Amino acid sequence: MKQKLFYTILIASFAFSAIAHYSGMSSTLQFALCCIAVIFAAGFMGKATESVAHYAGQRLGGFLNATFGNAAELIIAIFLVKDGLHDMVKASITGSIIGNMLLVLGLSVLIGGLKFKVQNFNVKLAGYNASMMLLAVVALFIPALFAKSFTTKETNTLSLIVAVILVIAYALWLLFSMVTHKDELRDEAGDEEEHEIAWSKGKSILYLLLATVMVAFISEWLVGTLEEFTHKFGLTELFVGAFLIAIIGNAAEHSAAVFLAMKNKIGAAVEIAIGSSLQIALFVAPVLVIISFFMGQTMDIVFTTYELAAIAVSAVIAKSISQDGSTNWYEGVLLLVVYIILGIAFFLV
Amino acid sequence: MKQKLFYTILIASFAFSAIAHYSGMSSTLQFALCCIAVIFAAGFMGKATESVAHYAGQRLGGFLNATFGNAAELIIAIFLVKDGLHDMVKASITGSIIGNMLLVLGLSVLIGGLKFKVQNFNVKLAGYNASMMLLAVVALFIPALFAKSFTTKETNTLSLIVAVILVIAYALWLLFSMVTHKDELRDEAGDEEEHEIAWSKGKSILYLLLATVMVAFISEWLVGTLEEFTHKFGLTELFVGAFLIAIIGNAAEHSAAVFLAMKNKIGAAVEIAIGSSLQIALFVAPVLVIISFFMGQTMDIVFTTYELAAIAVSAVIAKSISQDGSTNWYEGVLLLVVYIILGIAFFLV
Amino acid sequence: MKQKLFYTILIASFAFSAIAHYSGMSSTLQFALCCIAVIFAAGFMGKATESVAHYAGQRLGGFLNATFGNAAELIIAIFLVKDGLHDMVKASITGSIIGNMLLVLGLSVLIGGLKFKVQNFNVKLAGYNASMMLLAVVALFIPALFAKSFTTKETNTLSLIVAVILVIAYALWLLFSMVTHKDELRDEAGDEEEHEIAWSKGKSILYLLLATVMVAFISEWLVGTLEEFTHKFGLTELFVGAFLIAIIGNAAEHSAAVFLAMKNKIGAAVEIAIGSSLQIALFVAPVLVIISFFMGQTMDIVFTTYELAAIAVSAVIAKSISQDGSTNWYEGVLLLVVYIILGIAFFLV
Numbered sequence A, B, C: 001m002k003q004k005l006f007y008t009i010l011i012a013s014f015a016f017s018a019i020a021h022y023s024g025m026s027s028t029l030q031f032a033l034c035c036i037a038v039i040f041a042a043g044f045m046g047k048a049t050e051s052v053a054h055y056a057g058q059r060l061g062g063f064l065n066a067t068f069g070n071a072a073e074l075i076i077a078i079f080l081v082k083d084g085l086h087d088m089v090k091a092s093i094t095g096s097i098i099g100n101m102l103l104v105l106g107l108s109v110l111i112g113g114l115k116f117k118v119q120n121f122n123v124k125l126a127g128y129n130a131s132m133m134l135l136a137v138v139a140l141f142i143p144a145l146f147a148k149s150f151t152t153k154e155t156n157t158l159s160l161i162v163a164v165i166l167v168i169a170y171a172l173w174l175l176f177s178m179v180t181h182k183d184e185l186r187d188e189a190g191d192e193e194e195h196e197i198a199w200s201k202g203k204s205i206l207y208l209l210l211a212t213v214m215v216a217f218i219s220e221w222l223v224g225t226l227e228e229f230t231h232k233f234g235l236t237e238l239f240v241g242a243f244l245i246a247i248i249g250n251a252a253e254h255s256a257a258v259f260l261a262m263k264n265k266i267g268a269a270v271e272i273a274i275g276s277s278l279q280i281a282l283f284v285a286p287v288l289v290i291i292s293f294f295m296g297q298t299m300d301i302v303f304t305t306y307e308l309a310a311i312a313v314s315a316v317i318a319k320s321i322s323q324d325g326s327t328n329w330y331e332g333v334l335l336l337v338v339y340i341i342l343g344i345a346f347f348l349v
Helices: A002-022 A027-056 A058-082 A086-115 A123-147 A152-180 A201-232 A237-249 A251-262 A266-294 A305-322 A329-348 B002-022 B027-056 B058-082 B086-115 B123-147 B152-180 B201-233 B237-249 B251-262 B266-294 B305-322 B329-348 C002-022 C027-056 C058-082 C086-115 C123-147 C152-180 C201-233 C237-249 C251-262 C266-294 C305-322 C329-348
Strands: none
Touching: A002 A027, A002 A201, A027 A201, A027 A237, A027 A251, A058 A086, A058 A201, A058 A266, A086 A237, A086 A251, A086 A266, A086 A305, A086 A329, A123 A152, A123 A266, A123 A305, A123 C305, A123 C329, A152 A266, A152 C329, A201 A237, A237 A251, A237 A305, A237 A329, A251 A266, A266 A305, A305 A329, A305 B123, A329 B123, A329 B152, B002 B027, B002 B201, B027 B201, B027 B237, B027 B251, B058 B086, B058 B201, B058 B266, B086 B237, B086 B251, B086 B266, B086 B305, B086 B329, B123 B152, B123 B266, B123 B305, B152 B266, B201 B237, B237 B251, B237 B305, B237 B329, B251 B266, B266 B305, B305 B329, B305 C123, B329 C123, B329 C152, C002 C027, C002 C201, C027 C201, C027 C237, C027 C251, C058 C086, C058 C201, C058 C266, C086 C237, C086 C251, C086 C266, C086 C305, C086 C329, C123 C152, C123 C266, C123 C305, C152 C266, C201 C237, C237 C251, C237 C305, C237 C329, C251 C266, C266 C305, C305 C329
16 A cells, blocks of 8 residues: 555656656746655665665665665766866765765664664774775865866876776775675674565666666756756855755665664665765766866866865764764764754855 | 861962952962962862762763863853953863863873773763764864855854754753763773762762852952963963963863872763863853854854864874773873973964 | 895895995986895895894884884984985975885785785774874974964974974883883784794894895985986976885885785784884984984974875874774775875875
8 A cells, every 4th residue: 555655656756757847847846846756766766775685685785775876976967077067066076975974874873873772883894984985085185285286287187197096996995895805894783684575686676777767867857957946046056066966866875774774774874875975986076087088178176175174074073973883863963963064154155 | 187188278278369369469479379279179179079979970970070160161251252352262262172181181091090000991982072072173163164255244153053053962962971872871990989988969069069169269360360460471362261271270170080090980080071171162162152142242163273273183182092992191191292282382372 | 045046136236236336327227226225135124123023022023123214214314404405304204104104004904915814913002003193193283383373483492392292202102112011012913923033133133233234325325316316307306205215215114014914914014114104203303303403403393285284194094994903905905095196196296
């Protein structure tokens, strides 16, 4: 019954969003419809991910979720790069990183923590995630620091080299975490499976692909309405890029992570939130730089001081909270408090 | 015998300080008398706190001590806010934070460490304290960073919002540490009580209140002499606010923490030092901003680069030293070395 | 057989370097000969150190290695100070710190990690090293931060005071780690000795001294060729000081640490890499400031923003990777990636 209602709303909201988009209705209406659609599509995606994760093992499942969640963002960002909107790309990269580390992780930890007193996960994984995040912060800081005494050409050269190094480092990270040290990083806490698998392996994968396509479509329609919407309500580009786009674009990780936290699989939720941040910083961002180079107009990897401060602050607080491999509701509050303070500062700037 | 001598000096030094203050004697004499009085009043406070802590449990005792120690500072700061001396308020907030984290903690760890080879405390508590301190640092950094491109009105708005958020976060922290996760944060290392309670429960509380009132009075008289004293010896306001006022104002935490460390209750000593820093950053500072708003002249929460650097450096080094839940004499040396370097830099500026 | 070949090349390369140097051959030839000689001399030093370490205990052995490795650097730096080349001294100090923490540690961890899945070492030692490194970073940041509003005289005064404090702190650290808490910091993982001692105690010490003298001589000849070499290939002084000199000057630590890592003595390798960084930051650098004061032209301790950023970044990433007391090949990759990014940035600046 409940299942049926869910799928009805999913399909209806998707259909209405499509109609609103292609018939060019008012941007506010389009925005509202897309928001509803994206929430249900993300819910669908979460279900499919969990099912795939059942077959693939929890960690690979978390990785798949991060990948599928970021596929949409990567596609949108490529279109922005193509139009030369480099600043908005970087604002949305920033927003995705801090949104995942503070909002997604914060909500998961808070809601999970309200249900369970303490939630534990593999502490080694937390340590590696923290080191990776530090690498990302360092890799984004160095170009911004040196860019001040660089020519544009030197900045672009450094950006491109750093991008290539990061992609190699990320590929080696996959080799490390999926092949050579796979066992060590498995999340023991979540290994006791509940056996409520709805779909076969093939069906799960198919549904995951379908959900990803739906999320990507709706996200694109949503982004299309944002410009008008921004002007109507007098918001700045930085705020829209770093907060609105990022929140909506990460709705998938969002609901998936929160659902997992509520099922006491906080390890998988952390993996989605931090894993997604890492993938954006160490894979999506450098890939966009490399793509922009081949498109003829290299996007540098130089973020603004505000963006760097937001990323650094998020990495430090997420590290401090996740490093003991155990979470509780108050740690969720701390993450959300930092997110809100950053949001207000970006809104006022 | 020894007890009697202590109380004689306590009462005599308090009486002489009062006489010196109200009869308007030389500021250097007033200063000297108040210094002696505050040391003994703080000693008295330490005894009363330990006694109350015996009845209340060690952690609540530590919290009480921090609260009572900061009551004096809060009252003084309110008078400064009333007179519009915002810069000195912020200098003394800075000084209290770094004084507690470096000087009080450093001396406790050093003196405790000279007596006991290794002292252990609840490592979870250390982790939470570190995360809270990071929140404080972040919450003070963001306004300072964004203030550069803000109007005064925007800065005040951001300061006020951040202040309200911090007070809420601090209230939730009390809910977390005193109610929902009380057991987890109890300091096991210090649970073996020595049963040398001198006073009844009621008497202990009464004496604690009395001691607090005495400390507050003496502190105020002391602060009254400082302006003249400052000019006489050619010191800067920043140095006086951040070092002299803070050292004297925190004498209570000081002696209490050192006494506890010498009794191998390093957990309670850490709780006083870090707890007091947290309370100042996350409660006293934002409350002062809110009070200043109601007084009609909003004090912003924008600290100078020097103050922020001092707070950040203190938080980082205190975190690094306390995070393993064990201390030794050399870690005390490290904290004191950083304090001395900061002191010299502030003195020369 | 193999042994004999090694000593033949060692003596031959040393002799040829000496001839090349004293007969004034082409700088490129001198450079090439010295590079070969230094690698073999460093290998000899590594053997002698291991042998001495066998008699002295592993940790003291690690310390000896760091000391002997840095003796050469200290001598060279004194000559630079004498000529008033303060900027190059600071660049080479920076380079030694980051070279040890990123390149030496990174290569040891990577090569050790390719042979052993996980390598463990004393986690307490890692914690102390991290706290010491933070002290070093703080002690170098404070003067740079305050120098902006200081006169030259004030900066020199602060530099000198900070230098004296650091030397005292370092002496107390030796007291702590070698005397009062020696047992606690012993590296258990490496205690199972393999008994393949080649030399007697006396011979080991003699050979260690001989190796150090050889390394010092070759290093000096090498540095002598660098100026010409720099101009020939159009490199900047900052890059040469911070990368070329540092890599060659630390070749000893380098090969010793990598050899130890390959023998699964990663604890000793970490001790060499981090211990050497600490010794340079907390002992060599301040001693140079004090020596410069007695030479009549005080060298301040104010590093450039680029140098400070490089040191801070190295300390943070080395701390994050070493704090769990276990290493693997990917952590080596991370350290090397950061080193390469910094190298490219310094090269382009």
